[in-house]
Amino acid sequence: MFLGAQLLALNTTTGQLAWSIPSFDVDSKPELAYGIMTTLNAYDNQVYAYGQGPTATTVNAPSVGVTTGVPVTITGTVMDVSAGASQEAVAANFHNGLPAVSDASNEFILWQPSTCNNQSQHNATGVQSP
DSSP states (O other): OOTTOEEEEEOTTTOOEEEEEEOOOSSOOOEEETTEEEEEETTTTEEEEESOOOEEEEEEOOSSOOOTTOOOOOEEEEEEOSGGGGSHHHHHHOTTOEEOBOTTTTTHHHHHHHHHSOOOOOOOOBOOOO
């Protein structure tokens, strides 16, 4: 095994790093189908699937009439409900579910290793309304 080996994703247009994750793939050929990439990570002997997954959204708003011009707070959550989000290692660190991370924040580089590889957790930008 190689200490510090990384799985990298590059932007094919710019060549810039999109994300990276500590990973050692013993056969060095991830499989790609239907927008999902799968690969074996020999560091923890787990198969990982990378791709946009399903989410569940909740919205909480006042249930009474609101007068025009009065500020209103609307809150909610966007949670990852993919199969990986319910694994023991993830559920142990995220008791209330795994929050989804926004595409624009590009925090996957920091977020995914902390959720799946038991590394130190990082702050990530969640999904926000426009």
